[in-house]
Amino acid sequence: MNLLQKAKDFLGLDIKEDKYALVDDPIFGKVAKDKAPDKWVRSTCGYCGVGCGMYIGVKDGKAVYSKGDPLHSVNFGTLCPKGLSEHRMVYSDSRVQAPLIRKNGELTPATWEETFQHTSDEFKRIQAEHGKGAVAVISTGQLLTEDFYALGKFVQLGLETSNYDGNTTLCMASAVMGYKQTFGSDGPTGCYEDFEKTDVIMLIGANIADNHPILKLHIAKNEAVTGKKPTIIVVDPRKSKTAQMADIFVPLKPRSDLALINGLCYIIFEQGWEDEKFIRERTNGYVEFKKHILANYPPQEVAEITGIEVKELYRLAKIYSQADAVMSAWTMGVNQSSIGTDTVSAICNLALITGNVGREGASPMSITGQCNAMGTREFGFTSSIPGYRNYGSDADRQAFADIVNVPVDLVPNKRGYAYPQIIDAINRGEIKALWVVATNPLVSYPDQNALREALKKLDILVVQDAFMSDTAQIADVVFAAATWSEKEGCYTNSERRCNYAKKAVEPLGDSKADLDIVLEFSEYFDDKHALLFKDLKTPRDVFEEIKRVSAGQLCDYSEMSYEKIEQLGGIQWPCNAQAPEGTKRLYSPDMPCRTSDGKASLLPVEWKPLSEMACEGLPLILNTGRTVEQFHTRTKTGTIGILDALAPEAWVDISPKDALKLQVKSGDRIALSGTRGRVEDVVVKISETIREGNVFVPFHYNEQLINNITIAEFDPKSFEPNYKQCAVQLHSEAVPEGIEYEVPEVAGYLEGVKVYEDEVLVEEKVKMS
Secondary structure, eight states: OOHHHHHHHHHTOOOOHHHHOEEEETTTEEEEGGGOOSEEEEEEOSSBTTOOEEEEEEETTEEEEEEEOTTOTTTTTOOOHHHHTHHHHTTOTTBOOSOEEEETTEEEEOOHHHHHHHHHHHHHHHHHHHOGGGEEEEEOSOSOHHHHHHHHHIIIIISOOOOEEEGGGGTTHHHHHHHHHHHSSOOOOOOTHHHHHOSEEEEESOOHHHHOTTHHHHHHTHHHHHSSOOEEEEEOSSOOTTGGGOSEEEOOOTTOHHHHHHHHHHHHHHHTOSOHHHHHHHEEOHHHHHHHHHHHOOHHHHHHHHOOOHHHHHHHHHHHHHSSOEEEEEOHHHHSSTTHHHHHHHHHHHHHHTTOSSBTTBEEEEOOSBTTHHHHHHHSSSSSBTTTBOTTOHHHHHHHHHHHTOOGGGSOSSOOOOHHHHHHHHHHTSOOEEEEESOOHHHHOSOHHHHHHHHHHOSEEEEEESBOOHHHHTOSEEEEBOOTTSSOEEEEOTTSEEEEEOOOSOOSTTOBOHHHHHHHHHTTSTTHHHHHHTTOOSHHHHHHHHHHHHTTSTTOOTTOOHHHHHHHTOEESOOSSSSTTOOSOSSOTTSOOSSTTSOEEOOOOOOOOOSSOOBTTBOEEEEEEOOTTOOTTSTTGGGOHHHHHHSOSOEEEEOHHHHHHHTOOTTOEEEEEOSSOEEEEEEEEEOTTSOTTEEEEESOOSTTOGGGTSOOOBOTTTOOBOOSOEEEEEEOSSOTTOOOOOOOSSBSOOTTEEEEETTEEEEEEOOBO
């Protein structure tokens, strides 16, 4: 390089124009010249359940840009780090570009014909020898609704196995069951606009700043909309990023949220702050519910359970009950618990007794984890017949059979095994084949010991994925699937908004859209393809059948179309002749609940202490969760350089006092252990956000796999795992045997607190010092 060029570089006069130059774009102004798109394709993000609208920039047939849709009412043109870099994962080195069959111990590229023939032969053999239920399927929350519908229809009516569930059981099942037992149906009751129009926002176990950051924009609009700042209450054991933006932070003890909510109900009844008119006109079970609350949840006892002072409990109850409108929102901190279903119903109880349902700014609303967890709940054939119909109802079965023109005997009369039951059935030898679709249980499942034993016992493991995940790497067959931007259909977000995701580019290599995989695979099963998919060739065909199936149901799509969805920026169901542009909120005064008399149920739900308490040798409680840069098990985000650089590995948040005991500082590495396993080489982050005796580790990482430790305990109603609390020990080089505490047998409980083992009351503990 000559001296003149060096001088230009030093002075910044030459900025390597070809690499850094910008050009004018008709939609987004300035964009990088070297990847200026030939066209922009309007679509929807394929990560979390917020449902952001976006544009995909396409150049020379490849996705080269991700930009937020400035006209979309969900995200107003913004995107989180994952969305901004989403196009990069399409061409990841870990993409599966052709179907694979394991031959001589190695996964080997094969033709689709060979792959489908081999797999169908194995499924038929296994079902002939062991029964239809010997084939099981575990799906995802990340397919398009059209994919989910076709897959579920084929599995339940084609393969005729009811042993089909989604990994949404690991994140959203408690919200589903909680809504069902309170309102008679699944379905988030509110919308994002409620964040903008409410007086009080109570976030329970919901770190939206990390997990759903776009929702903060709706909260930020509140003051401009209402003319006053809302009161933000964050209920969480950890002082998360969300807690740091709260007006009131409620640092309750782990897994005591149900007791807290019941305690607030007690105070509201005691003070006469309930909405008697709403309760009388819109609910059932009031007398029994009030009796249960007043007998079991006095403030002094709730204070001991939660660690929140009595005075603060009264303040919270007053703020909640006296506000004109309150929005309660929650995510995995509530759902991922062995009492998650009842905690959801407790949140709904609190909303019901104060009249905070079905009005602007007033709703109990779950925030969904994956991009289309709602779509699989609506039409995926897992916990219900599509359109929120009940497997146990002969009328619902007949209605569905008539709409899709199949024999009613093909429609199951009960739900099959849920996700954890499928794993147990494999270990018992009952299930011999497993088909895993777009999920990665070798990282995400809580009971890794049972899972890994189970997978060894299978005759065949089939993985359908766009990426060579941990689970795909051990599969016998891999169906190479297309991913986001390579296929067409809809996602439903947390506010029931059906968004259109357009196809922008062709599937990579010889991969196929998930819908095409299902349709083509079904052709290898005698007459089932003609029976189930005779008139279903494209995503639009499937969408039209979904509209017919949903007509008249709560999740009514009957007045939707792809064009209308795109024009309106998404449509919230129910969308029918009475509400042709959708419905913002459920259960307004003119919308009855899906119960026998149209009223919601006030349910007496019981708090139960942790089954695995901190004890000698395991003196700390582990909490797990997410980080904004990564998603699920990193099969997508782990392939994107900028995201991987921001959060390349797991860490453990520990309190300064615990760090002192371990003699460690931030950046050191330690091990975590529990009764089920051990995780080595985890980076220390000393943080005031975590209380003494507690630790937090993100769950995304396969090398520091925290699910080696998490407890194999599930909600008996939803089958959702208790990911959030279990007893652990920390080990450093200085203190390899771990931290020592004096841990009482049962700490901090007042006389009369009930202690359960396996859901059975065994005794009432007195307070221990």
